[in-house]
Amino acid sequence: MEIKGVIWTLASLCVWFALLSAVFAPLERYFGLHRQKYLRKSFATDVVFYFLSSLTPKLLLALPVSILAAVVHRYEPAAIYTWAAYLPIPLRAFLALVVGEIGVYWGHRLSHEIPFLWRFHAVHHSAEEMDWLVNSKAHPVDLLITRFCGLIPMFVLGLAQPASDQLDPVPMLTMFIGTTWGFFIHANLRWRFGPLEWLVATPAFHHWHHTNDGPEFVNKNYATLLPAVDKVFGTLYLPPRQWPSKYGTEELQPSGLAVQLLHPVLPTLQQDQR
Ligand SMILES: [Zn+2]
Ligand SMILES: [Zn+2]
Numbered sequence: 001m002e003i004k005g006v007i008w009t010l011a012s013l014c015v016w017f018a019l020l021s022a023v024f025a026p027l028e029r030y031f032g033l034h035r036q037k038y039l040r041k042s043f044a045t046d047v048v049f050y051f052l053s054s055l056t057p058k059l060l061l062a063l064p065v066s067i068l069a070a071v072v073h074r075y076e077p078a079a080i081y082t083w084a085a086y087l088p089i090p091l092r093a094f095l096a097l098v099v100g101e102i103g104v105y106w107g108h109r110l111s112h113e114i115p116f117l118w119r120f121h122a123v124h125h126s127a128e129e130m131d132w133l134v135n136s137k138a139h140p141v142d143l144l145i146t147r148f149c150g151l152i153p154m155f156v157l158g159l160a161q162p163a164s165d166q167l168d169p170v171p172m173l174t175m176f177i178g179t180t181w182g183f184f185i186h187a188n189l190r191w192r193f194g195p196l197e198w199l200v201a202t203p204a205f206h207h208w209h210h211t212n213d214g215p216e217f218v219n220k221n222y223a224t225l226l227p228a229v230d231k232v233f234g235t236l237y238l239p240p241r242q243w244p245s246k247y248g249t250e251e252l253q254p255s256g257l258a259v260q261l262l263h264p265v266l267p268t269l270q271q272d273q274r
Helices: 003-031 043-075 078-085 089-113 115-125 132-136 140-156 169-186 194-198 203-209 227-233 257-262 267-273
Strands: none
Touching (some): 003 132, 089 140, 132 169, 169 203
């Protein structure tokens, strides 16, 4: 990327940050679930994570996605993806969103169930106070894994880049929707939405994913957008009125940007931190 491109990207991320703050700061102030300071502990670290999380997936995903697209177009029967090329883009985007959600669900679930992957994903779960910015608190490797898992079914079913030689907006659009919605479901908001909560992920749905209330409540609600995916795979937990009493993980997580980035690959560093 040229220097002009880097400056442009950083400037647009600053504008997005200002817009997100302008939306969520007053909402969390007046409709907050938990009384907490806006500039909470680790806020500064999470601001850096915001920039990292916005920049690194694009860089890290470019190569694996191009390999995935090449493999699909080389080995799958053409009929599998040519039918998708004739679908109206909004319909193809909707289908891609649904199958991408299933891929993200399994990427996320495996990040909880496989100890090596959990070391990266635990960075996201180290947050002990929830707000919109926690959405960005994620290790680049964790983001790479879940996003790539979301893209696999889209490409395999021909819903992403059906014409191999043309740039396709659908994968980027679905990732943008998932990321933007992510800020909302992490927000410190006490709103409940009745039956709508079964249709689309809400703060209550995802706050239960971050609970540290005991083993019977953890490892639920892996979806980003569609709680129905958790229902199908048996991991939905959404009591109508209750909220978690605390967040985080059972095991102590290190704090500080450098250590959080390094400890998944250097576990002794984590031990030293304790
Ligand atoms: Zn998780
Ligand atoms: Zn989360």
